[in-house]
Every structure is written in C-alpha cells, then in structure tokens.
Amino acid sequence: MAKFESTQHIGDIVANFPKASQVFMEYRIDFCCGGNRPLKEAIQEQQLDETEVIDKLNNLYKSYSEEIALKEENWLEADLDVLVDHIVNKHHGFLWRELPNISQLTTKILRVHGAHHPELAKVNRLFHMIKMELEEHLTKEETLQYPAIKKYLESNSKEDLSEAVRIINELEEEHTAAGNILKELRVVTKDYAIPDDVCATYVLTYEMLQTLEEDLFQHIHLENNILFPRLFAINNK
Ligand SMILES: [Fe+2]
Ligand SMILES: [Fe+2]
Numbered sequence: 001m002a003k004f005e006s007t008q009h010i011g012d013i014v015a016n017f018p019k020a021s022q023v024f025m026e027y028r029i030d031f032c033c034g035g036n037r038p039l040k041e042a043i044q045e046q047q048l049d050e051t052e053v054i055d056k057l058n059n060l061y062k063s064y065s066e067e068i069a070l071k072e073e074n075w076l077e078a079d080l081d082v083l084v085d086h087i088v089n090k091h092h093g094f095l096w097r098e099l100p101n102i103s104q105l106t107t108k109i110l111r112v113h114g115a116h117h118p119e120l121a122k123v124n125r126l127f128h129m130i131k132m133e134l135e136e137h138l139t140k141e142e143t144l145q146y147p148a149i150k151k152y153l154e155s156n157s158k159e160d161l162s163e164a165v166r167i168i169n170e171l172e173e174e175h176t177a178a179g180n181i182l183k184e185l186r187v188v189t190k191d192y193a194i195p196d197d198v199c200a201t202y203v204l205t206y207e208m209l210q211t212l213e214e215d216l217f218q219h220i221h222l223e224n225n226i227l228f229p230r231l232f233a234i235n236n237k
Contacts, residue, residue: 004057006040006050011200013039013057019064021204023056075226081153083227084146091219092138095212099131102212105205113198122188127209130181134216137174145171149231165235168228175220182213 004013004020010029013020024030029042043050075083106124114120145167152160186192192206 003061004039004054006043006054007038009036010039010042011036011203014200014204017057017061017064019060020057023053023060026056027053029053075222076230080227080230081150083222084149087219087222087227088142088146091215091222092142094215095134095138095219098208098212099134102127102205102208103131105201105208109198109202109205113202116197117195119188123185123209126181126185126188130178130185133174133178133181137171137178140167140174141171161231161235165228165231168231172224172228175224178216179220182216185209185213 004017010024014024027046027048029039029046029048039053040050042048043053075086078086106120106127109117110120110124145164148160148164148166152164189206189209192210194203194206
C-alpha cells in the first residue's frame, strides 16, 4: 500500500519516516530549511521524475516495515552462531552505517542552532564520546570475542570456550558505559523534546538519536541477557 504522496510536505515525510532523508539526499531535495512545502514543488523545480521519487520512497518504507515485522526468533534456543550473525548483521551493521550519519547531524545542528540552544554542544560531545567508544567495542567483539565463539562451536574444546568467555566482563562494563552516555543524552535533551524554533534536521537528529538508543538497548539485551549467559552456562557445566 502506498504510504507517501507528492502532495505531502517534505519535512512531514522525514518526521514520520526518518529514512526518507536518504532518498531526499540522493535527489538533493532540501528537507531541512526547505522542508515546509509539498514534495511536488521540489520535484517540479528540479525537473525530477515524480513516479521514480515516490516509488523509491514507498519501496524503502515497505522494506523497512517488512524488516521490523519479521517474526522474532527465540534467541534462547537458536544456534549460537545464528545469534552471533544476527547481532553482527543487524545491530553492528546499524551502528557502522548510522554512527557517521548521526555524527554529521549532531555537528550540523550545533553549528546552525548552537547559539540559541547551548545544550547542543553537550549533545554533540556526548554523541561523539559514545561513537568512539562503540567503534572500539564493536571492533573488539568482531575481531576477538565472536571469532572465539565460532572457534569454540567448531572445536567444542574447553580452551576455546574459556577464550570465548574471557573478555565478557570487560564487554559488559563497556555496555554499561554506553548506557550511561545514552541516559545523559536523555537528561541533556529533556527526553528529546523538540524546541519550537528549529528545522527538520534538528527533529531528524533527535529521532536518529532515539533510534540509536532503541537499537543499542536491543543489541545490549541480546548480548548481556542471552548470548553471554548462554556461554557462561556451557562453561559452568
Ligand atoms: Fe555487539
Ligand atoms: Fe557489545
């Protein structure tokens, strides 16, 4: 079912579906300060193919909703290598893809709105702290811990299992540190409240930060509450 039409305002489309910004950036459609007008106007002005742009938006929306509608696996029983691949593909993939985008956004709103919203300096700083910490954390998981888990699953040896659980405490501490930065971001942004005098990029940035929070919570949940305890349980047998 079609979701978006060219009569809708550009800013409203991005507010309802933040990923629409990818399509608008691709076609150089200004969704920030030029967002308060119907999409049709920008399409005509830039002599774009209306059907092509609208189809692209609706297809992206469709694949996105199908992805989130996929039935959740029972991760307590799924094979451990399937769980690890799911974490890497879905959650690490999300972070590697979106951290650079959100970085550009927090810096942009600081530059444009920082004079009237001094808290944006702290938002930008906190975000870059979590970005740096997560990049190191993901690398540690992808190059040390997950390969160790896979090695154990193949060999079934006690030594490989000890290697797979060796750095879990360290990883859990890093999860807590990331969670604390997310909490601080919520305090600084007053639960991501949008001021009245701001543009669509500001709204998009806060939405992306909330998506980051949501995804990271799910990601940390799968590691702390499912993957790590399952490994400990095998180790303690
Ligand atoms: Fe992870
Ligand atoms: Fe992790």
